[in-house]
Amino acid sequence: MNQVVIIGAGPTGLTLAMLLAQRGIPVALVEASRNFRRTFRGEALMPSGLEAIEQMGLTDLVAQIPHCPLDAWEFIVEQRAIFRVDEPMEPGGQPCTLISQSPFLEGVLAEASKYPNFEFVAGTAVRDLVWQDDRVVGVILSDDRQIGADLVIGTDGRNSIVRDKANLTLATAAQSYDILWFKLASSPQFEAENIFYSVLAGDAGFGLFLGSEGQLQVGWTLHQEGRESKQWQQEDWGAKLAAASPEWLAAVFQQQADAIDRPFLLSVTVGRCPSWHAPGVLLLGDAAHPMSPIRAQGINMALRDAIVAANYLVPVLQQSLTGIDAILPQIQAEREPEIIEIQRLQRAEIAQGELLRNYPPLRYLLSRVVPHIPLLQQRIRQSWIDRQLQLRRGFTQVTLKV
Numbered sequence: 583m584n585q586v587v588i589i590g591a592g593p594t595g596l597t598l599a600m601l602l603a604q605r606g607i608p609v610a611l612v613e614a615s616r617n618f619r620r621t622f623r624g625e626a627l628m629p630s631g632l633e634a635i636e637q638m639g640l641t642d643l644v645a646q647i648p649h650c651p652l653d654a655w656e657f658i659v660e661q662r663a664i665f666r667v668d669e670p671m672e673p674g675g676q677p678c679t680l681i682s683q684s685p686f687l688e689g690v691l692a693e694a695s696k697y698p699n700f701e702f703v704a705g706t707a708v709r710d711l712v713w714q715d716d717r718v719v720g721v722i723l724s725d726d727r728q729i730g731a732d733l734v735i736g737t738d739g740r741n742s743i744v745r746d747k748a749n750l751t752l753a754t755a756a757q758s759y760d761i762l763w764f765k766l767a768s769s770p771q772f773e774a775e776n777i778f779y780s781v782l783a784g785d786a787g788f789g790l791f792l793g794s795e796g797q798l799q800v801g802w803t804l805h806q807e808g809r810e811s812k813q814w815q816q817e818d819w820g821a822k823l824a825a826a827s828p829e830w831l832a833a834v835f836q837q838q839a840d841a842i843d844r845p846f847l848l849s850v851t852v853g854r855c856p857s858w859h860a861p862g863v864l865l866l867g868d869a870a871h872p873m874s875p876i877r878a879q880g881i882n883m884a885l886r887d888a889i890v891a892a893n894y895l896v897p898v899l900q901q902s903l904t905g906i907d908a909i910l911p912q913i914q915a916e917r918e919p920e921i922i923e924i925q926r927l928q929r930a931e932i933a934q935g936e937l938l939r940n941y942p943p944l945r946y947l948l949s950r951v952v953p954h955i956p957l958l959q960q961r962i963r964q965s966w967i968d969r970q971l972q973l974r975r976g977f978t979q980v981t982l983k984v
Contacts, residue, residue, distance in 0.1 A: 585608045585610070585731050585732055586602060586608070586610070586731060586732065586733050586734075586735060586895070586899065587609075587611075587612065587720065587721055587729050587731035587734050587735070588609060588610070588611045588612070588734075588735045588737055589708050589721065589734065589738045589743070589744050590736065590737040590742075590744075590869070591612075591613035591615075591618070591687065591702070591704075591737075592737060592867065592868075592884065593683070593686075593687070593867070593881050593884040593888075594737040594866050594867030594885070594887050594888050595613075595735070595738075596611065596694065597638060597640075597884075598735065598866070598888040599611040600638070600690055600693055600694040600700075601888060601889075601892040601896075601982075601984075602892065602895065602896065602899070603697040603699055603700035604694075604697060605892075605896050605900070606699060606900065607699065607895075607896065607899050607900070608699040608700075609694075609699065610701045610702075610703060610729050610731070611694070611700070611701070611702050611703065612703045612708060612721065612729070613702070613705075613706075614706065614707035614708075614724075615705065616704055617704075618684040618687040624683065624875070624880045625680040625681055625683060625793055625799075625881075626678055626679075627644075627679045627680075627881065627882065628879070628882045628973065628974040629670075629675060629676045629678075629974050629975060630882045630886065630974060630975055630980075631881055631885050632676050632679060633980075634882070634885035634888075634889055634980065637889060637982040638888075638889070638982065640689075640690065640693075643689040643690070644681055644686065646689070647681060647682055647686055647689060647794075648681070648794045648795045648796075649680060650776055651669060651677040651678065651679045652677055652678045652679070652680065652776055652791070653668065653669055653677075653777055654668045654775060654777045654778070655777065656777050656779050657779075657780045657782075657966075658779060658780070658781045658782070658827075658828060658831075659783070659945055659948045659949040660945055660946070660948075660949035660950075661783060661828040661829070661949070662828070662949040662950070663828070663953070664948055664949065664962070665959055665963040665966075667963065667966070667970075671967055671970065671974070672971065678778075678974070680791070680793060682794040682795050683881070703729075706723050706724055706725055707723070707743070708723060708724070708738075708743050708747075709723060710722040711734065711744070711747045711748060711863070712730070717861040717862040717907075718731075718734050718748065718860065718861065719732075719862060720734070721734055731862070732862070732899070733862060733863075733864065733895070734862060734864075735863075735864045735865075735866060735891070736748070736863065736865045736866070736869045736870075737865075737866050737869055737884075739867070739868045739869060739872075740851045740868045740869070740872035741851075742865065742868075742869035744865065745855065745865055745870075748860045748863045749860070750859075750860060750863070750865060751856060751857075752853045753853050753854055753855070753856060754851060754853035755852045755925070755929070759803050759804060759850060760804045760848060761801045761802065761803065761804060761847075761875055762804050762814060762845040762846070762848070763799070763800070763801055763802075763845055763847075763848050764798075764799070764801075764819070764842060764845045764846075765793070765797045765800075766798040766799075766800065766838050766842065767841065768792060768796055768797060768798055769837070772792045776791065776792045777791070778791040779791065779831070781826055781831070782826075782935070782945065783826035784826070784942075785805065785939050786802075786803075786825075786826040787802075787826075787935060787939065788800055788802040788803060788823065788826065789801045800823065801848075801875065802819075802823070802845070803935075805939075814845070814847070819842040819845065820836060820838065820839030820840075821839070823842065824836050848875065850874060851872045852873065852928075853871070853872055854870070854871045854918075854921060854922070855869075855871065857914070858871075858918075859910035859911060859913075861907050862906075862907065864891070864910050864913065866884075866887040866913075866917075867883070867884040867887055868884070870887075870914075871883070871918075871921045871925070873924070873925065873928070874928040874929075874932070876928045876931045876932060879924050879928065879973065882976070883920070883921060886917070886920070886976065886980045889980050889982045890913060890917050890980060891913050893982065893983045893984055894909045894912055894913050894916075895913075896984040897984065919977065920978045923972075923977045924977070927969060927972060927973050928973075931969070
């Protein structure tokens with residue numbers, strides 16, 4: 583039996599480690615942090631991600647941790663509601679569901695830890711890779727320990743050390759924004775329904791929803807060319823958020839103005855590695871293809887990466903070492919088309935937002951004219967739904983076969 587070392591205990595690394603351990607593959611999972619608590623972790627499971635969860639046998643885990651479905655999406659332009667879309671978007675479909683990612687990861691770790699062939703190394707970073715005859719054969723940890731491996735899998739995120747040490751390049755897409763993330767106390771206005779609000783006023787734009795653990799979460803688009811990109815720590819964010827909001831929402835921000843002072847800066851990196859692999863090394867998740875936060879695709883693509891990787895790796899690892907490097911390009915070949923399409927649609931969403939931001943007459947048309955022309959309003963709404971259905975379903979059939 584062959585040894586796999588996975589670097590990074592996020593959704594990709596942990597679920598893949600669990601799948602391999604369940605099938606008798608010896609796995610060491612290395613995580614630099616001592617726990618799974620982060621200021622920001624994606625929460626949204628789309629139908630494609632929920633399907634992956636079900637195939638992995640983790641549906642009961644999701645039911646046991648903090649979670650909540652979204653009830654609707656609503657768009658507000660220049661303080662006026664433009665249209666609303668209820669969840670689920672398809673008859674008989676699944677609604678987008680928000681989960682608390684930290685307890686989810688803890689639950690997956692508990693499941694993987696049931697198997698004696700699984701080892702978890704926490705609180706220790708990877709310093710380098712071990713090479714032998716131009717092939718990676720293990721890792722060197724920050725405490726100088728070495729772990730040998732027939733395959734090293736980098737699932738260590740957009741700033742992947744494995745990617746860097748394996749000399750695999752990341753082709754990044756041009757981005758003109760970052761995200762400021764705020765967490766606030768909930769408010770009675772959000773107790774009846776959990777609606778994801780997209781708000782645009784002037785050149786200000788943000789999203790707002792009630793997270794799985796009961797806090798309001800706000801993601802403010804921070805345009806890099808603007809003054810606020812350099813002075814965001816000095817902004818009066820209570821006033822700024824209120825000014826972009828309709829009256830009822832402005833009151834929420836005004837009531838919590840004293841608490842709106844420490845946002846988290848989420849630097850947006852989007853791209854794709856031309857090659858996800860080298861001899862003895864495979865990249866998955868954000869290490870191979872960092873995703874935009876637009877329409878919450880990161881965790882869903884991560885889970886689908888893990889399933890496809892398991893399908894290819896398990897038969898080879900159970901039989902012989904000689905076929906490992908030969909199947910790594912096949913994993914990329916199966917996953918890459920979906921990643922390309924998802925990133926294309928995310929760029930289209932960003933472009934539409936930029937168009938509205940840069941053309942005030944278009945914002946005026948949306949906010950003052952469209953709500954009074956039901957047919958036009960319905961066409962705009964349906965166009966948005968059609969794009970979202972592609973993002974929610976995924977572009978390929980991903981089925982756990984091992």
